[in-house]
Amino acid sequence: MWAMLRGAGIISIDDDGDVYEPDGNIADNDLVNAGADMHHKFAVIDGLSSTPNDDKVWTGSTNLTYTGAYNTNNTIIIKDSEIASAYLHEFEQMWGDDDETPDPAASRYHKDKSYVGENVYFVDDTKVEVYFSPINRSGSKPSVMNRLVEVIRTEAQHDVGFQAFAITPSIPLSRTIWQMSATGDIELNGV
Structure with missing residues (x-):
């Protein structure tokens, strides 16, 4: 699966605790032991493209599993470049870099993540508030x-x-x- 995702230009993080080498082999299994499980699911779609008008965020509680779409879950898709940028920054903190190769040494999870910045956005005339948990160690995150x-x-x-x-x-x-x-x-x- 990892090779298929990489071939399509998709990079992902999951919470199985394994850190993968570029060839798909397991490099490390420290994430769960470090308390780095992730419950929130999201995807930034076209966040790296040169056209900001196509940026989207898919987010919600739905697990990307065979039964995830059949259980009691929710999902929302937001088309907005500023919101996509906030989610991309959140992703890059956990990825540890802003390119296709993860940097486990620079990865930050849970209370070690920095504050993304803005919380209030307007998509057309609709107010959208975005928050990422938990509060960071410095207390700068709302x-x-x-x-x-x-x-x-x-x-x-x-x-x-x-x-x-x-x-x-x-x-x-x-x-x-x-x-x-x-x-x-x-x-x-x-x-």
């Missing part, structure tokens, strides 16, 4: 959790619909959703 809590507390006017694999009652986001629902301020709908 907290996704804090932003979601803020949106629910200050912007939700009628209802909150959500899709989540599991809800942990002790985290601030879950507590906020339950509190707002319990007061009757918002209707809560989830799957």
